[in-house]
Amino acid sequence: MAQRETSAARREEEPLLSVDNLQTAFFTDKEVIRAVDGVSFDIHRGETVGIVGESGSGKSVTARSIMGLVDSPGRVLEGSSIRFDGEELTEKTEKQYRNLRGSDIAMVFQDPLTSLNPVYTVGNQIKEALRLHQNLRGSAATEEAIELLEAVGIPDAARRVREYPHEFSGGMRQRAVIAMALACDPELLICDEPTTALDVTIQAQILELLEELQEERNLAIMFITHDMGVIAETSDRVNVMYAGEIIESAPVEDLYENPRHPYTEGLLQSIPGNQPGAERLSTIEGDVPTPNEPASYCRFEPRCPKAFEECTKVHPASVEVNAESEDHTAACLLYPEDVSQEEAVELHEQRESQREVSER
Ligand SMILES: Nc1ncnc2c1ncn2[C@@H]1O[C@H](COP(=O)(O)OP(=O)(O)OP(=O)(O)O)[C@@H](O)[C@H]1O
Ligand code: NI
DSSP: OOOHHHHHHHTTSOOSEEEEEEEEEEEOSSOEEEEEEEEEEEEOTTOEEEEEOSTTSSHHHHHHHHHTOOOTTEEEOTTOEEEETTEEGGGOOHHHHHHHBTTTEEEEOSOGGGTSOTTSOHHHHHHHHHHHHHOOOHHHHHHHHHHHHHHTTOTTHHHHTTSOGGGSOHHHHHHHHHHHHHTTOOSEEEEESTTTTSOHHHHHHHHHHHHHHHHHHTOEEEEEESOHHHHHHHOSEEEEEETTEEEEEEEHHHHHHSOOSHHHHHHHHTSTTSSTTOSSOOOOSSOOOOOOSOOSSOTTGGGOTTOOGGGGTSOOOOEESSSSOSSOEEOSTTOSTTSOHHHHHHHHHHHHHTOOOOOO
């Protein structure tokens, strides 16, 4: 959303959120699902970082791990680090996490009805958030609730504050949920497919609203979607996820102009209108595998048009795509592109031997 220069300046500062080697697994009777398997990324203040990938790639589990909301039988494994504003979140108790959720980090989900209670008016729900997080009550809270509804573009807010969620349209409900999230005055807003259920016009309006709010409040936003088009509109930086891993990371323009990982190339080709003359959008054949064991090879190899023998034997580490690029990484044995393939494979093997993999 913001300009390139400002994002470069931003990277000089400490990140607001720093996720390092995040591993989250579900220990079911049948198997261990390594839903998030060694994910690392940063988000700076005022920055929007997109997470994109097909269904089942681990986007929502990444978000829930940050929020301390991983459902049993899942858990964040040892050796994972989530630093927020200088504090390690993985060491927090449930009570400390509850204080953090809603005050410093808020989340907006795909279905606004999961966040809204049907038996209370929208106003009362926002006022409850204001009471909890800003200690506002009575008429002061009502006034603030109306102001928040106005801030998210709900017309006639003074009347609508007394209405129930079912009296709102889908788009207005999502605005109300965003108002509720803002009632906590968060520094980081995690949006998990916030516009997927909405029609295209409403979707564009909500994206615009998020952009405005971000500028006004210097919000950091983590934006999850499976839609490359939405990422282009929202994000400063993009992380592409595949089978629990980030396989490519770059500033948004860079990723679109020069995608390096064959999976990202495939995702971009599947955007309608991106292939002149194509009648149908091409999608990548096959499905995202469920990661059950620590990876010892490239999880995309079975679907990869550029795979070669080593891809079945060496797990690719995240490396700079070439010596000039400091800010564009890919987890693929084809990179760095400015060394021989043999040297590249050796570099990945070396990095892999240093990787810490947790079993518990
Ligand atoms: N409660 C759970 N128990 C067991 N496995 C789970 C649970 N929640 C998620 N998973 C598994 O974790 C993996 C990642 O799921 P996740 O919901 O993060 O995917 P996603 O990228 O958000 O996909 P989508 O685009 O469909 O929302 C999937 O294989 C899923 O089956
Ligand atoms: Ni999801």
